[in-house]
Amino acid sequence: ALRIQADLHEQGERVSRQRIGRLMRQAALVARGKRKFRTTTKVKSSRPVAENILAREFTADGPNQKWVTDITYLPTREGWLYLATVMDLYSRKIVGWALNERLQTPLVTAALEMAVGRRKPPGGLLHHSDRGSQYTSEVYKQALDRLQAVQSMSEKGECWDNAVQESFFATLKTEMGLSEAQW
Known part of the structure; x- marks a missing residue:
């Protein structure tokens, strides 16, 4: 009702918030709130970070030379899965x-362990x-x-430093039939 009242006021109409609220209830209209922002990256500044050695060089001459990793969230009927x-x-x-209901270290460790078990990369x-x-x-x-x-770690706030993973997640979510509004 507040936002509608402000819009009407900008157009020169004077209507009380109570009247707008009453008319909205009669028409069974409810305001849509903004979608909650979900953060998937939490940085602990006390922990040291690695240098960005990859430097957006997203090619390799052979298997198991360069791996990139990331996390995304997926909506399900029962809540979010990471x-x-x-x-x-x-x-x-x-x-x-790896999939998990919690965004914690065991999630990324499980994904790494699967990769190591399947590929057995050299030092x-x-x-x-x-x-x-x-x-x-x-x-x-x-x-x-x-x-x-x-x-190797991305620079602070640089999503392009891990663009291949971000692109994979975008493709995955599109194939799942999710719109960008659901991401």
Whole structure:
């Protein structure tokens, strides 16, 4: 009623908020609120971040040289599910993935473990992610150390640094029939 009253006032009409509210109730009209913003990346500034070694070089000469990883959320009838994926930049295939109701380190660790189990990469693998708390956690860093992987992270606020993962998620959601408004 407040927004309608403001719009009408701009057009030179004087109508009380109470009258607008009464007319809306009679017509069974309700205001649509703004969609809640969902953050998928939480940065803990106290944790060190890795240098951006990938530097938007999204090609590889062979498999298991460069992996990129990210998280997205998917709407379901029962609430949100979070999907973490690991992509090999050589083939652009998802080599590891995990789903969870919680956006925490075990989600990304499970995706990494699946990728390692399926691909068994050699030491020296370049592993790129954003600066989310899941990827800066000590548990995740230890998993990468066991792999002898080199960690790389996007610059702060630079979604283009992980554009191939973002593109994959956009394609996935389009194929699922989700509109951008549902993302």
